[in-house]
Amino acid sequence: RVKRSDVNKAVLNAADVGHPRMDEIDLRYRKMVGPDTKRFVKVAVGCLGSDLKQITQAWDLLGRECSRSTSYRLIVDPMNALPEGLLDCDLAYLAAAGDLNADKETISALQDYLKTGKGLILEALDEAAEEGAQNLIGKLKRKVVPIKEASPILSSPFLFAAPPDGAKGNQVTLDKQLIYSTAGYGLAWTGKSNGVSMSRSDIRSVHEWGLNMISYCLSLR
Numbered sequence: 001r002v003k004r005s006d007v008n009k010a011v012l013n014a015a016d017v018g019h020p021r022m023d024e025i026d027l028r029y030r031k032m033v034g035p036d037t038k039r040f041v042k043v044a045v046g047c048l049g050s051d052l053k054q055i056t057q058a059w060d061l062l063g064r065e066c067s068r069s070t071s072y073r074l075i076v077d078p079m080n081a082l083p084e085g086l087l088d089c090d091l092a093y094l095a096a097a098g099d100l101n102a103d104k105e106t107i108s109a110l111q112d113y114l115k116t117g118k119g120l121i122l123e124a125l126d127e128a129a130e131e132g133a134q135n136l137i138g139k140l141k142r143k144v145v146p147i148k149e150a151s152p153i154l155s156s157p158f159l160f161a162a163p164p165d166g167a168k169g170n171q172v173t174l175d176k177q178l179i180y181s182t183a184g185y186g187l188a189w190t191g192k193s194n195g196v197s198m199s200r201s202d203i204r205s206v207h208e209w210g211l212n213m214i215s216y217c218l219s220l221r
Contacts (some may be wrong), residue, residue: 001025002023002025005023009023011025012025032132037071038071040075041066041072041074041075042089042090043063044079044089045076045077046079046086046092047095048096048102049100049194050079052080056188058187058188058189060158062207064209070214074219086113092119093186094120094123095125095186096132098127099135100124100133100135101132102136110136111136114178118220119217120177120217121178121179122181123183137180144175144178144180145175147173148177152216152219153212158212160201160212163181164206164209166184166188167192167206168183169184169185171183179216180215188203189210
């Protein structure tokens with residue numbers, strides 16, 4: 001844009017690009033064109049006894065916030081069969097509900113995945129799934145412990161003193177590669193908790209915590 005003082009006056013580059021004067025080119029309104037610098041992150045989303053469509057929708061909404069707030073762009077890949085494409089993803093999320101009893105094929109696929117050094121988020125979405133989830137963690141030869149105060153999962157990219165409340169509380173434990181949650185973030189990312197709409201501040205908190213979990217998983221490799 002240029003504000004002209006006279007049609008015959010020369011048009012010049014602005015001496016101060018932040019505050020162009022009359023007859024100087026104003027570049028403050030231009031759209032920057034260049035390569036997309038966002039990193040594509042493929043997320044494998046699997047469900048054991050839970051609604052894959054609902055969980056996928058939650059990750060799609062989290063991905064929208066991720067593109068807005070971070071340098072990552074999520075490619076959410078729902079998995080009907082767990083081993084299918086698992087090794088090709090950058091991080092994996094597994095939701096469980098009801099009586100969880102992972103078969104040998106599922107356990108083997110998760111073991112092979114963890115051998116790559118990538119991060120896994122495991123959520124038990126109800127009390128019935130918690131015992132099975134703990135058994136699965138044991139079969140994967142992992143030991144989750146409470147999050148330590150200095151853990152980067154609490155500080156990057158957003159600062160938390162403790163995990164925020166999801167749809168089922170805020171209990172999160174951690175192994176180096178495995179985040180285990182009973183908080184129901186995979187439900188809360190849709191903006192509802194137990195069928196009730198969450199406040200805007202609560203939605204922001206669970207989305208930001210989701211981004212911290214993603215960032216933590218991606219920092220492992």
